[in-house]
Amino acid sequence: MNSKMRTLASLEKGEKAKVNKLYAKGKLLQKLLDMGFVNNVEIEVIREAPLFDPMELKLHNYNLSIRKSEALLIEMDVKE
Amino acid sequence: MKHIKVALAGQPNCGKSTIFNLVSGIEQHIANYPGVTVDKKVGYFKYDNYKIEMVDLPGTYSFSSYSLEERVAKEFIIDEKPDVIVNIVDASNIKRNLYLTFQLLEIGIPVIVVLNMMDVAKRRGIEIDSKKISKMLNCPVIEASGSKGIGGKDIMKGIVDTVTHAHQYEEFKINYEELEPHIHNIEEKIESTQSVLNKRWLAIKALEGDSSIISHLKTEFNDIDEYIKNQEKLFHEKYDKDAPSFLASYRYESADIIHHNAIKEKNLGKATLTDKADKIILNRFLALPILILFMFLVYEISIVGGYKLTDYTWPILAAFKNLVIDILPAADFIDVPMITDFGIWMVNSGNALMNYLPIFFILFALIAIMEDVGYMPRMAFILDRVFKRFGLHGQSTLPLVLGGAMVGGCAVPGVMATKGIADDRARMATILSVPYMNCLAKVPFYTLLLGAFFKPDMAIMMFFISTITLFIAMIVARIITATILSTRETAPFLMELPPYHLPTFKGVIIRAFQRVWLYIKKVVTIVLAVAIVLFAMLQFPGLDENAMKVYEAQGTKALQTFDKKVKSSSYYNEVDTKQKVSTLLNYYDGYRAKRMVTSSREGAEDVDNEYREINPSSFKFIKPKRDKEAKKVNKALRTLSTQRKRILRGMKNDKVESSLLGMAGRSIEPLTRYAGFDWKINVAFLSSFAARESAVATLGSIYENNKADDMRAEEAMALNSGYTPLHAVAIIIFMILTPPCIATMIVVKMQTNSYKWMLFAIFFPVFLGIIISSVIFSLGSFNNWSGVEAMIYFYITVVLIALIIGLFPTKNINWKGGIQSKAKGQYNVYENNFNIGENR
Numbered sequence: 028m029n030s031k032m033r034t035l036a037s038l039e040k041g042e043k044a045k046v047n048k049l050y051a052k053g054k055l056l057q058k059l060l061d062m063g064f065v066n067n068v069e070i071e072v073i074r075e076a077p078l079f080d081p082m083e084l085k086l087h088n089y090n091l092s093i094r095k096s097e098a099l100l101i102e103m104d105v106k107e
Numbered sequence: 108m109k110h111i112k113v114a115l116a117g118q119p120n121c122g123k124s125t126i127f128n129l130v131s132g133i134e135q136h137i138a139n140y141p142g143v144t145v146d147k148k149v150g151y152f153k154y155d156n157y158k159i160e161m162v163d164l165p166g167t168y169s170f171s172s173y174s175l176e177e178r179v180a181k182e183f184i185i186d187e188k189p190d191v192i193v194n195i196v197d198a199s200n201i202k203r204n205l206y207l208t209f210q211l212l213e214i215g216i217p218v219i220v221v222l223n224m225m226d227v228a229k230r231r232g233i234e235i236d237s238k239k240i241s242k243m244l245n246c247p248v249i250e251a252s253g254s255k256g257i258g259g260k261d262i263m264k265g266i267v268d269t270v271t272h273a274h275q276y277e278e279f280k281i282n283y284e285e286l287e288p289h290i291h292n293i294e295e296k297i298e299s300t301q302s303v304l305n306k307r308w309l310a311i312k313a314l315e316g317d318s319s320i321i322s323h324l325k326t327e328f329n330d331i332d333e334y335i336k337n338q339e340k341l342f343h344e345k346y347d348k349d350a351p352s353f354l355a356s357y358r359y360e361s362a363d364i365i366h367h368n369a370i371k372e373k374n375l376g377k378a379t380l381t382d383k384a385d386k387i388i389l390n391r392f393l394a395l396p397i398l399i400l401f402m403f404l405v406y407e408i409s410i411v412g413g414y415k416l417t418d419y420t421w422p423i424l425a426a427f428k429n430l431v432i433d434i435l436p437a438a439d440f441i442d443v444p445m446i447t448d449f450g451i452w453m454v455n456s457g458n459a460l461m462n463y464l465p466i467f468f469i470l471f472a473l474i475a476i477m478e479d480v481g482y483m484p485r486m487a488f489i490l491d492r493v494f495k496r497f498g499l500h501g502q503s504t505l506p507l508v509l510g511g512a513m514v515g516g517c518a519v520p521g522v523m524a525t526k527g528i529a530d531d532r533a534r535m536a537t538i539l540s541v542p543y544m545n546c547l548a549k550v551p552f553y554t555l556l557l558g559a560f561f562k563p564d565m566a567i568m569m570f571f572i573s574t575i576t577l578f579i580a581m582i583v584a585r586i587i588t589a590t591i592l593s594t595r596e597t598a599p600f601l602m603e604l605p606p607y608h609l610p611t612f613k614g615v616i617i618r619a620f621q622r623v624w625l626y627i628k629k630v631v632t633i634v635l636a637v638a639i640v641l642f643a644m645l646q647f648p649g650l651d652e653n654a655m656k657v658y659e660a661q662g663t664k665a666l667q668t669f670d671k672k673v674k675s676s677s678y679y680n681e682v683d684t685k686q687k688v689s690t691l692l693n694y695y696d697g698y699r700a701k702r703m704v705t706s707s708r709e710g711a712e713d714v715d716n717e718y719r720e721i722n723p724s725s726f727k728f729i730k731p732k733r734d735k736e737a738k739k740v741n742k743a744l745r746t747l748s749t750q751r752k753r754i755l756r757g758m759k760n761d762k763v764e765s766s767l768l769g770m771a772g773r774s775i776e777p778l779t780r781y782a783g784f785d786w787k788i789n790v791a792f793l794s795s796f797a798a799r800e801s802a803v804a805t806l807g808s809i810y811e812n813n814k815a816d817d818m819r820a821e822e823a824m825a826l827n828s829g830y831t832p833l834h835a836v837a838i839i840i841f842m843i844l845t846p847p848c849i850a851t852m853i854v855v856k857m858q859t860n861s862y863k864w865m866l867f868a869i870f871f872p873v874f875l876g877i878i879i880s881s882v883i884f885s886l887g888s889f890n891n892w893s894g895v896e897a898m899i900y901f902y903i904t905v906v907l908i909a910l911i912i913g914l915f916p917t918k919n920i921n922w923k924g925g926i927q928s929k930a931k932g933q934y935n936v937y938e939n940n941f942n943i944g945e946n947r
Contacts, residue, residue: 049352054173055599057316060355061169062601063203068359073385077394078492081501081600087203087359090385090604092488094495097599 031105035070036082036098043071044103051100063087064101111159111270114184117195118207119166120481120605122223124148125253125614126195127163130262137621144526144860145179154263157270162189168203170210171312172319174598175531181319184214185304191269192218193262198228198235198250199606201370205362206355208244212279215305218246219265226252227608232373239369245279254611280307283357285346289314289338296334300327314339314350381606385485394489401482402508405473410516410547413466420465422705424458429701437693443755449642456638460631460850463517467626470509470520472619477505479610483527484602491600496913497581498588499540500533501600507537510544512577518542518851519630522858523622529602532595536584538858539868542851543580545573548799549842555803558821559828560835564895568839571902576843578909583875585912591867629857630850637849641794644768650761658758665750668743692751694722695744768793782841782880783834783888792845799848832894837884840901844876 038044046068051059063086064070073083073090081094117123127135131150140147148163164183165176172178184192194211196204201222211218222228222237241248247265251258269276283290293310300306302323312320313335324331339350346353388397431454435447477483487501494503503525510521521541528534553572557565650658666688701714763769772789779789787806795802806824824830830838856865879901887897 057169057171057173057351058599058601060352061171061173061206062603063206063359065352065356065359074389075391076488076492077389077391078489080492081488083389083488083604089200089203090381092484092600092602092604094491094600097601 033103033105034099035084035093035101035103036095038070038072038103038105040072040074042105043069044105045069046101047104048102049100050102051097055097055100059097059101062091063089070103108153108156108158111157111191111266112187112189113159113161113266114187114189114192115161115163115195116180116192116207116211117166117223118168118197118204120603121166121195121197121200121204122253123163123166123195124618125611126221126223126251126258126262127161128614128617129253129256129259131161131163137625139857139860140179140183143175143179144858145176146526147179152263155267157267159263159266161193162187167207169207170214171315172317174529178319184216185323188303189216190273191266192216193221193266194218195221195223198222198225199231199233201233201235202359202362202366205365206358209281209358209361212244212246213281213305213308213311215278215308217269217273217276218244218279219262219269220244220246220248221258221262222248222250223253223258225250225257226255227606231379234371234373236369240365243365243368245277254609254614278305278307281357281361283311283354285348286314286342286350286353286357289342289350292338293335296331297324297328300324302327311354315354316351379606384607385604388482389485389488398486398489398504401477401486402504402512405470405477406508406512406516409466409470409473413469414547416465416469417462421462424461425703426701428454428458429697432697432700437690439689445646448646452642453635453638457631457635460634461627463519464623464627466517467520468619468623471523471622472615474505474520474524475615475618476610478527479608479614481605481607484604487602488604493913494533495600497585498533498536498592499581499584500528500530500537501602502528502530503533503537503584506541507544507577507580510541510580511546511573512544515545515547515550517547518544518848519626519854522851522854523626525858530598530600532588532592532597535592535595535859535864536588538855539587539864539871540580540584542855542868542872543576543583543844545576546799546848548848549802551803552795552799552806552842553839555806555821555824556835556839559825560830560832560894568895568898571898572839572843575902575905578905579844581909582905582912625857626854630853633853634849637796641768641796644771645763645766645794647767648765650758650765654758654761658754661754661757662751665747665754668746668750688747691744692748694718695748699748763790779877781885782877783830783837783884784841784880787828788838792841796849802842833884833887833892833897836887836894836897836901837880839898840883841876841880844879845872 032047033044035044046064046066048066049056049059049064068086071085073085075082076092081092082098083090083092085091115123115127127148127150131152135148135150137146137148139145145165150161150163152159152161162183164180167174167177167180170177170181172181183189192211192214194208196208208218208220220240222235222240225235228235235250237248237250247269249258249261249265251262290307290310293313294306297306297309300309302309309320309324313324313331316339321332321335328334342348342350342353387393428451431450432447435450436444438444438447477486483502483505486504489501490504491501494501506521506524508516508521509524510516510518518541521544522538525534525537525541528537553569557568561568670683698714698718701717702711705711705714769786769790772786772793775789776784776786779785784792791802791806828834852865852869855868856862859865883897883901886892886900892900
């Protein structure tokens with residue numbers, strides 16, 4: 028099985044991938060963990076906001092919006 | 108009776124407040140937590156010989172110390188040690204909600220899990236085995252549905268049962284496997300602590316890097332900081348994992364296990380109603396028009412509709428005013444007792460604010476509905492990109508709209524609506540920029556000035572005034588976030604977009620009432636205090652003797668004229684002394700005032716009957732009908748009433764001019780001269796501090812000439828003031844920039860919890876206003892601009908500045924940590940692939 032590392036921000040609408048690593052620290056890291064960005068969790072990109080930022084995700088069966096600047100710090104494991 | 112203290116905890120959107128309203132009954136009150144702006148709701152109820160005090164903790168996703176809400180919730184648990192924690196869980200979204208449940212269970216205080224929204228879960232085809240969950244978590248699990256009113260009794264019973272059996276409570280433990288030895292080490296290290304809190308919990312929190320717990324422990328163990336860091340390092344070296352991530356993953360995995368064992372989802376993968384609705388509401392092309400439509404509706408229903416409603420509530424307030432006037436000692440012709448003056452002044456000040464209550468009630472109800480439905484975070488999602496550029500937040504949309512994105516709003520609900528903004532810096536910036544928006548009470552002032560100086564260009568000028576405010580608010584927000592607020596804490600934009608819910612009628616009404624009540628309590632009391640000060644400043648030192656003599660002479664002359672006119676009447680014996688005339692005059696004025704506020708025929712008849720009853724013999728002078736003799740008196744009485752009003756007004760103007768406030772207005776004249784303001788304008792601005800409406804009243808009364816003609820205030824001002832349209836533009840610009848009406852300032856104080864910020868919110872706009880007005884006025888005088896030209900140049904400049912700021916990429920460092928590592932190039936490998944969102 029091939030896989031490729033990308034950031035969450037680069038995922039397209041409808042793409043699914045698993046969280047591989049968080050590059051955030053401190054407050055942001057804790058917040059991301061609390062919202063469910065733990066290792067190996069599957070995330071699906073639902074849509075971008077009408078003005079292209081932030082983006083809406085689905086993880087753990089709920090919807091979350093995140094700014095692209097934060098999504099850049101989340102490394103995803105995308106199946107090819 | 109035994110007392111039980113209950114903490115109500117849960118994640119946002121789990122329906123916590125519906126459960127709170129369901130069980131706590133009517134005896135509840137809200138206050139701020141000391142030192143912070145988070146609401147503290149407490150409800151009291153009796154059950155089975157127990158007095159239960161339930162504290163509604165702020166909704167939190169987790170129990171760490173990273174947000175204000177979390178800190179408040181945790182400090183409550185640590186300091187107040189509740190007997191039991193009731194954890195509300197959204198049954199339709201169990202997995203994520205259990206993440207918090209695990210953290211609560213670890214604290215070591217008995218926990219009751221309430222599965223709320225069972226009806227929603229059932230509708231979505233989610234089957235939950237609550238007995239199994241109860242067994243796995245080793246704590247009571249109660250099924251409920253707050254919006255349907257189901258489960259209240261069970262919760263109360265659960266609370267009492269748990270407390271009476273607290274000694275049987277078995278401690279809950281998650282086995283963190285690899286991390287266990289390190290937890291154990293820290294536990295041993297803090298063995299001797301005086302704290303009654305669970306040691307294992309303290310150890311886990313310390314490993315999580317929870318700053319408030321670590322500093323708590325530090326008071327007892329000096330070197331604990333290093334010890335914890337060392338344990339973390341050991342763990343990291345052995346397993347290449349960080350403790351916080353490890354703990355979070357573990358809790359999510361545990362939640363997954365429960366989810367797997369006790370829950371069956373039948374409709375998995377099917378598009379829910381929320382998904383379908385979001386396809387439209389968050390659609391790239393439809394989202395903005397829909398949002399504008401909603402905002403327009405909110406504005407239309409609350410501000411416009413609410414204003415119409417005041418047509419019905421105003422008579423109540425006016426009746427109250429008349430009642431007070433009836434009670435207060437009556438005037439002896441032109442000699443009005445100070446207590447009467449004072450009473451009327453206070454009622455007027457109070458009424459000016461109470462008049463807004465219908466608007467606020469509707470507005471707060473609509474906000475509550477939007478919160479319940481789940482539109483608020485979606486609104487933020489749609490517009491965040493725009494607001495971010497100005498240091499604001501997507502959640503700033505509603506406050507700014509309420510503040511007056513259209514012709515007139517009100518800063519009070521606008522500032523109050525900033526409560527939910529997660530990012531503290533953006534919240535502060537929103538609070539401080541909302542007052543620049545277009546205030547409803549300023550509109551009469553603009554109309555007065557435009558009517559006086561810009562008759563042909565009224566429409567375009569009004570357009571400038573109503574649209575420029577948004578640009579100004581944005582620029583101010585950008586300036587203050589980049590400067591004085593730059594050190595403020597910010598939060599990442601991670602917002603849940605919860606499924607749409609139908610709001611409950613009871614919940615909406617309760618919240619609207621609570622917010623209105625808060626407004627009445629805080630704002631009205633303080634506003635009345637300020638009104639007293641202003642009254643004193645307008646009253647003293649009062650008229651000097653010479654001026655008094657002039658007015659007395661005028662009064663005597665008016666009386667003599669009246670006497671001459673009625674002498675031939677057969678009723679002369681009823682009006683032959685000053686005393687009798689004064690009483691009749693007050694009777695007449697009282698009747699006129701009451702008739703003014705009744706529009707219906709029956710109402711008018713009621714007033715007639717009332718006055719006929721009070722004094723049957725005087726009534727014939729008010730409504731003489733065919734009685735010729737009485738008609739004569741009536742005619743003279745009318746003239747006398749007009750004359751008295753004019754003399755009183757003249758006295759009032761003189762009094763204002765020589766009063767402390769008048770002196771203040773004069774003393775700042777050298778400063779405001781550059782903006783073209785004379786002392787009269789200064790006084791109008793100073794007195795409008797209590798309520799914007801009084802600016803027009805003050806100006807109107809100052810510019811009214813003392814000749815008896817029917818000139819309108821606009822004409823009088825254009826004619827008598829000696830101002831040019833350029834003056835008017837400077838005054839308008841100052842009015843646009845100067846928001847601090849006292850009610851707004853009080854809510855700024857409420858929301859920022861600091862007098863310092865309140866003072867800043869008062870003086871910064873004044874400073875800005877005077878500078879900009881002076882610049883425009885001076886440039887305008889120098890270049891011979893017309894009023895409209897000056898306004899156009901001002902408008903273009905402001906819009907350009909806003910556009911430049913908006914298009915200029917912001918290098919906003921939003922938090923510590925993430926961005927820093929990027930700056931250091933920690934993951935250079937990726938840099939080429941990164942599409943940096945900010946620069947797109």
